[in-house]
Amino acid sequence: xxxxxxxxxxxxxxxxxxxxxxxxxxxxxxxxxxxxxxxxxxxxxxxxxxxxxxxxxxxxxxxxxxxxxxxxxxxxxx
Numbered sequence: 001x002x003x004x005x006x007x008x009x010x011x012x013x014x015x016x017x018x019x020x021x022x023x024x025x026x027x028x029x030x031x032x033x034x035x036x037x038x039x040x041x042x043x044x045x046x047x048x049x050x051x052x053x054x055x056x057x058x059x060x061x062x063x064x065x066x067x068x069x070x071x072x073x074x075x076x077x078x
Contacts, residue, residue, distance in 0.1 A: 012043035
């Protein structure tokens with residue numbers, strides 16, 4: 001769920017960053033242009049692909065973390 005949340009919240013900034021890198025200009029200028037030409041929907045472009053990339057990535061990282069944590073835990077004898 002964390003990966004999906006990051007994808008949804010970070011996607012508008014990623015769209016703006018990509019447009020600035022490809023087309024040039026400023027962040028403010030690109031944002032205004034996107035709003036004028038495509039509306040709010042422009043900031044959601046590519047969100048499905050981003051979720052499909054980040055959500056499984058988070059699951060793999062958490063699984064690996066838990067496995068390493070369990071393998072490295074010391075046994076306590078009473």
